[in-house]
Amino acid sequence: MRRAPANFPVAAARRAAATLALLVGVAGAAVLPDDRADVFYSDYRGGGMDITGESVLVRKKFSEQFAVEGNYFVDKVSGASVDVLSNASVIRDERKQKSLSVEFIHDKTQYNLSYTQSAERDYISNTTHFSLSQDMFGDLTTVTLGFTDTRDKVGENDGTAFQPRVVWLGHATSRSYEAGISQILTKNLIAGATLEVITDQGYLANPYRSIRYLDPTNALGYSLASQVYPNTHTSTAVEGRIKYYLPWRAAASASYRYYSDTWGIRGNTVELDYTHPISNVWILEGRVRYYEQNQANFYADLYPFANAFNFEARDRNLAASTNQTIGLKATYAFLPDGWRVFKRGTVTADLSHVQFKYSDFRDIKDYKLPAFRPGTEPLYQYGANIYQIYLSMFY
């Protein structure tokens, strides 16, 4: 379904590895975090889509040096976005993803190996990830190096939501090289930086999105055609972040990411977070995030005629756009004295609102002739609410 390289299990596995590396950096000695089990539910609503996610994560140490983590995630998509035009059908789809990660610590070095499989009826993704983290300089510094290999099989559902008929279009491979550092600067301040280069090859377009070109013979004034992408793509992203412990037991953090790729996209991301605990029972968090990007050099909202260029795209991910997020999160801790095998538990609720705005992607689903000639439709924008709630038990 849609362009789905790499998929969420990879993200989960690598996020866990990165988090672990950073935790190690903060804690000083290389130690594995507590065993935990999580039950997670999410709901994304926006742009005509409703996407629910359910996940279970279990993490278990078998010794002080060795831990295993398993994650299962299912998301269900329904709705009809601005991209669904000629097919005019409501999308219904489900993706299941499994990941298994093993972590091993030897002296001040931590190794992480994970494998993730994601399957939906028109997209299959398999990812292998390896990283190692090394503590150094009196454990003030943690350096992490990572490599990820992803192999995808890309298809398209030519049938309907309820009677699918999948046509396999091709394969895509992706390799990611990552280097990161986490550095304690003072007893109140920690900083980090990450560099990641990703190269893709193969079928990289989203088969469910189309270009449009002016066509006087069509009653709409335009016709749709398949996107044609280059079959290679290389991106470089660098992120820097700092986190400061405030005098009244609270934390403030800031991060900035610069992105650049061979398709001509440049992106900037800025995020500010504030974390405020209340006694040892509540942790309240607020965050704001701003993102902007320019368009890919082969992107256009409307082409002058059919087959105007070698490469053509109208995927709004490649359009010039901005978005802003405001998020609130509350965590409640219970069982402070433990219960049976459990040491403690937390329940977390997280609500985020994101406002997306495009400066060269027009809303052709809701605005048409005769009121709007092709190329004069209002620019597309929408808001999305993201709900998360999860239970975490530590043992």
Added chain:
Amino acid sequence: MTRPNLVDSRRVAAALALAAATLALGACGGIQPWVKPYERDRLADPIMSWQRDAISGAYLDHVYDSREGSRGATGTAGGGCGCN
């Protein structure tokens, strides 16, 4: 005359910078930690974690990765489905 390949030049520059940084770090083998282990209680506070909850952090990154052109350097692999 062959024009220099900018991408290759950047890669070489990045590799050289990494090598220089590695050598510089190696030369600092005798460095003493200026924040002692007993001074790290604040940094060890859970509120100082970059990300306390792996599933939630990965999920939010996934939400952005599948709706933006940018990807990477956030500890996740990027990409995603459900982006229509």
